[in-house]
Amino acid sequence: MDQVVNLPQGQMPQAWYNIQADLPWPAPPPLHPATHQPIGPELLAPIFPMALIQQEVSQVRWIEIPQEVLDVYALWRPTPLRRAVALEKELGTPARIYYKDESVSPPGSHKPNTAVAQAYYNKMEGVERIATETGAGQWGSALAFGTMLMGLKCTVYMVKVSYEQKPFRKSLMGLWGAEVHASPSNLTEAGRKVLAQDPDCPGSLGIAISEAIEDAVKDEHAKYSLGSVLNHVLMHQTIIGLEAKKQMEMIGEYPDIVTSCIGGGSNMAGISFPFLMDKLTGKKDVQAVAVEPEACPSVTRGPYRYDFGDIAETTPLLKMFTLGHTFIPAKIHAGGLRYHGMAPLICLLCDRNAMTAKAYRQNPVFESALLWARTQGSVPAPETAHTIHLVVEEARRCKRERKEKVILFNYSGHGHFDMAAYDAYLAGKLEDYSLPQEEIDKALKTVPVVG
Amino acid sequence: MDQVVNLPQGQMPQAWYNIQADLPWPAPPPLHPATHQPIGPELLAPIFPMALIQQEVSQVRWIEIPQEVLDVYALWRPTPLRRAVALEKELGTPARIYYKDESVSPPGSHKPNTAVAQAYYNKMEGVERIATETGAGQWGSALAFGTMLMGLKCTVYMVKVSYEQKPFRKSLMGLWGAEVHASPSNLTEAGRKVLAQDPDCPGSLGIAISEAIEDAVKDEHAKYSLGSVLNHVLMHQTIIGLEAKKQMEMIGEYPDIVTSCIGGGSNMAGISFPFLMDKLTGKKDVQAVAVEPEACPSVTRGPYRYDFGDIAETTPLLKMFTLGHTFIPAKIHAGGLRYHGMAPLICLLCDRNAMTAKAYRQNPVFESALLWARTQGSVPAPETAHTIHLVVEEARRCKRERKEKVILFNYSGHGHFDMAAYDAYLAGKLEDYSLPQEEIDKALKTVPVVG
Numbered sequence: 001m002d003q004v005v006n007l008p009q010g011q012m013p014q015a016w017y018n019i020q021a022d023l024p025w026p027a028p029p030p031l032h033p034a035t036h037q038p039i040g041p042e043l044l045a046p047i048f049p050m051a052l053i054q055q056e057v058s059q060v061r062w063i064e065i066p067q068e069v070l071d072v073y074a075l076w077r078p079t080p081l082r083r084a085v086a087l088e089k090e091l092g093t094p095a096r097i098y099y100k101d102e103s104v105s106p107p108g109s110h111k112p113n114t115a116v117a118q119a120y121y122n123k124m125e126g127v128e129r130i131a132t133e134t135g136a137g138q139w140g141s142a143l144a145f146g147t148m149l150m151g152l153k154c155t156v157y158m159v160k161v162s163y164e165q166k167p168f169r170k171s172l173m174g175l176w177g178a179e180v181h182a183s184p185s186n187l188t189e190a191g192r193k194v195l196a197q198d199p200d201c202p203g204s205l206g207i208a209i210s211e212a213i214e215d216a217v218k219d220e221h222a223k224y225s226l227g228s229v230l231n232h233v234l235m236h237q238t239i240i241g242l243e244a245k246k247q248m249e250m251i252g253e254y255p256d257i258v259t260s261c262i263g264g265g266s267n268m269a270g271i272s273f274p275f276l277m278d279k280l281t282g283k284k285d286v287q288a289v290a291v292e293p294e295a296c297p298s299v300t301r302g303p304y305r306y307d308f309g310d311i312a313e314t315t316p317l318l319k320m321f322t323l324g325h326t327f328i329p330a331k332i333h334a335g336g337l338r339y340h341g342m343a344p345l346i347c348l349l350c351d352r353n354a355m356t357a358k359a360y361r362q363n364p365v366f367e368s369a370l371l372w373a374r375t376q377g378s379v380p381a382p383e384t385a386h387t388i389h390l391v392v393e394e395a396r397r398c399k400r401e402r403k404e405k406v407i408l409f410n411y412s413g414h415g416h417f418d419m420a421a422y423d424a425y426l427a428g429k430l431e432d433y434s435l436p437q438e439e440i441d442k443a444l445k446t447v448p449v450v451g
Numbered sequence: 452m453d454q455v456v457n458l459p460q461g462q463m464p465q466a467w468y469n470i471q472a473d474l475p476w477p478a479p480p481p482l483h484p485a486t487h488q489p490i491g492p493e494l495l496a497p498i499f500p501m502a503l504i505q506q507e508v509s510q511v512r513w514i515e516i517p518q519e520v521l522d523v524y525a526l527w528r529p530t531p532l533r534r535a536v537a538l539e540k541e542l543g544t545p546a547r548i549y550y551k552d553e554s555v556s557p558p559g560s561h562k563p564n565t566a567v568a569q570a571y572y573n574k575m576e577g578v579e580r581i582a583t584e585t586g587a588g589q590w591g592s593a594l595a596f597g598t599m600l601m602g603l604k605c606t607v608y609m610v611k612v613s614y615e616q617k618p619f620r621k622s623l624m625g626l627w628g629a630e631v632h633a634s635p636s637n638l639t640e641a642g643r644k645v646l647a648q649d650p651d652c653p654g655s656l657g658i659a660i661s662e663a664i665e666d667a668v669k670d671e672h673a674k675y676s677l678g679s680v681l682n683h684v685l686m687h688q689t690i691i692g693l694e695a696k697k698q699m700e701m702i703g704e705y706p707d708i709v710t711s712c713i714g715g716g717s718n719m720a721g722i723s724f725p726f727l728m729d730k731l732t733g734k735k736d737v738q739a740v741a742v743e744p745e746a747c748p749s750v751t752r753g754p755y756r757y758d759f760g761d762i763a764e765t766t767p768l769l770k771m772f773t774l775g776h777t778f779i780p781a782k783i784h785a786g787g788l789r790y791h792g793m794a795p796l797i798c799l800l801c802d803r804n805a806m807t808a809k810a811y812r813q814n815p816v817f818e819s820a821l822l823w824a825r826t827q828g829s830v831p832a833p834e835t836a837h838t839i840h841l842v843v844e845e846a847r848r849c850k851r852e853r854k855e856k857v858i859l860f861n862y863s864g865h866g867h868f869d870m871a872a873y874d875a876y877l878a879g880k881l882e883d884y885s886l887p888q889e890e891i892d893k894a895l896k897t898v899p900v901v902g
Contacts, residue, residue, distance in 0.1 A: 003525045006457040074454045075537065075828050086526065104555065106828035108867070148825055168619075168870035175824055175873050373626055374599060377526050377557035416559070416867035419619035422626050 007078035021061035028319035047224040055232035081247035095398035109413030111142030114236035119146035129153035133208030136336035137169025139227030144178035154178035160203035183208040210312035228264025237270025255408035261386040265343030271410035294434040299357040324443025381413035458529035472512035479770035498675040506683035532698035546849035560864030562593030565687035570601035580604035584659030587787035588620025590678030595629035605629035611654035634659040661763035679715025688721025706859035712837040716794030722861035745885040750808040757901040775894025832864035
């Protein structure tokens with residue numbers, strides 16, 4: 001039996017799927033931070049190109065992928081759909097486990113799916129440089145890659161704890177021509193303000209976002225780019241699920257469970273939205289499960305409220321499950337899953353029970369990652385390891401309950417730049433951490449009261 | 452036009468190609484180090500399983516790949532054949548450039564093709580542990596991977612300069628359950644002897660081989676394994692070229708030039724031997740070009756003589772282009788291409804002009820690697836960068852001479868664990884080095900005089 005399903009390049013999807021077209025409930029609009037009124041495009045124009053602002057609010061189901069973007073995708077797409085036969089055998093499960101291998105992209109994750117698209121639209125509107133933030137470095141390296149191929153400059157504010165833990169992610173960005181700064185930095189007012197209060201601050205995505213936005217706003221030739229959370233970013237990732245759907249069809253399968261980890265939510269959106277389309281339109285049912293770390297459990301433990309996307313309160317208010325925009329997660333190794341909030345579309349789906357979320361601790365997550373590496377052979381990113389842990393738990397449940405479920409997950413990235421975390425785990429030195437309630441309560445006090 | 456050709460898993464080759472069956476010239480036999488007479492299997496039996504010794508001398512054209520090995524190959528094989536359209540465009544060349552992407556294996560190189568096979572045959576003969584050496588770490592991680600999947604233990608002696616430059620290659624081996632020691636180590640007589648003379652010795656493959664063999668010989672449950680050089684190792688790699696041949700056929704192409712880098716010679720053998728079969732049997736012509744570093748130029752500057760494979764003079768004498776078995780290369784970053792000798796089969800082909808060799812300096816090699824990373828997107832291993840440099844030179848020649856040549860090369864590995872070398876290059880700090888003649892002359896004095 002073949003363990004891989006390759007989609008011919010000529011059958012690569014030509015349009016992204018916009019789930020907003022199929023939502024049975026109105027998506028709560030972004031609000032102006034001062035007036036608390038729904039914002040218009042003019043508020044976002046200084047930081048995003050108009051094409052992306054239009055995609056952000058579009059209600060059109062299919063958005064055509066520009067040819068130039070498809071040409072770059074062709075460097076690594078379509079990605080393989082693989083069946084994890086060795087893991088199934090090791091677990092003795094009747095479940096059939098499929099994964100979409102997004103780790104084969106040059107930056108090693110799903111992130112370039114949107115990075116290339118965003119770089120393209122910025123270029124088309126005459127932008128010369130893009131500033132962004134990055135946590136674990138996956139997004140920063142993806143944007144460095146995307147901007148390089150589109151001929152733009154790139155500035156990356158990298159959360160300091162990752163900057164220190166992952167020097168080679170930084171090298172990768174440099175190799176692709178980007179400038180990288182540890183955040184909080186001395187280069188922005190937002191950064192300086194944080195450093196004044198805490199010179200040893202490990203940084204957070206919220207801080208890095210503030211720095212990148214400030215940088216972009218100050219330069220008329222620059223714009224800002226976000227690697228997750230926003231609607232258009234999630235939409236660019238749907239090529240993952242659209243390809244997977246075609247590949248599953250090629251072998252006559254359809255998932256009972258579709259799952260991935262959530263940091264900002266884009267990779268989970270990418271794999272699941274094309275299947276949720278069938279669920280929302282009443283064609284087929286599927287269980288969509290998102291996985292987050294107990295150290296940063298926005299969806300499983302945060303309230304569903306309007307909050308800022310960044311620490312400096314410069315973004316519009318977004319309705320989401322939030323731990324509070326002043327929340328700074330502990331220095332956990334699963335660096336990419338450290339955002340205080342979550343993509344509003346993921347949150348809406350979770351709030352309406354079209355999607356569920358689970359949170360895990362780090363050590364069991366790494367235990368499953370090792371089980372994966374010692375059966376399937378490849379080394380997953382710590383973020384992806386969260387997904388694998390859920391898959392292992394579900395496959396074991398299938399064994400207990402004697403159910404032949406079909407599980408599909410997004411292998412969102414490889415762990416080649418995360419070996420320090422594996423070293424720590426193997427040495428028994430990986431700290432574990434579940435966020436105490438009082439920390440959530442404290443950060444939530446700064447969330448604005450809306451309506 | 453599709454940039455990728457995927458071979459269906461069901462069409463994966465079921466046998467390796469043994470070029471010995473088609474050689475028009477007798478291959479010079481390995482000689483006993485003391486008597487200088489051709490050795491029999493009994494001399495190799497303490498360190499290799501009998502199945503591999505038989506493959507080493509076999510004259511049979513096709514050797515069946517065991518099902519259990521095919522099952523493991525299926526974790527990542529067949530590997531994609533890709534066309535480097537973006538690079539062609541950047542160079543404005545009429546050449547068509549194809550590459551076989553061996554970097555997609557879990558250890559990130561072509562090495563597991565033989566590691567898995569060797570682990571299998573050792574297991575079948577009751578071996579419990581395999582000891583080996585590794586240079587840059589690609590081979591060590593591949594054998595760690597292969598032994599783990601076959602349920603064997605693994606001990607790796609890693610050349611010290613790489614052990615220090617590449618801590619995460621070591622992590623990878625540890626994650627897959629192997630024990631890793633910096634070589635020269637205090638664990639063997641061979642290692643202690645070198646350390647007594649030079650406590651700061653950066654190590655060499657020749658030293659590490661001596662250590663691994665000594666370790667294996669001392670333990671009746673252990674055998675030794677070599678990641679390149681020997682006939683059976685080269686043969687296991689032919690699955691690369693056999694797949695590539697099928698893939699080229701699928702799109703109606705045949706290479707004018709087939710090329711790869713040579714350290715011990717196995718990856719070049721893997722991509723080229725199935726095409727050289729056509730040349731040796733008079734069916735088709737192809738130009739086979741091997742690439743080595745000027746810092747370790749065995750084929751381009753060494754004499755074709757019988758020499759030892761290791762520094763402690765424990766191996767049989769092999770007829771090869773050699774820099775002398777006491778040669779210790781400078782601490783160049785292209786860590787994997789540091790062997791004093793070369794696979795006897797590659798040497799024989801070069802001596803008879805069925806293959807040619809070129810040597811390059813490191814900095815132009817990295818320049819081409821960067822050109823690759825900034826067009827094709829992916830980051831090649833420094834070893835692979837040597838190949839890419841030749842491909843770029845040939846493609847430019849095609850442009851000057853207006854020739855539409857078809858170039859096929861082996862993208863033997865990714866550079867995710869070699870970012871320190873890229874950092875050094877980007878900082879302008881990558882030392883360059885062409886081996887001085889007096890160093891060759893000095894090391895050659897220790898080569899035994901045979902016949």
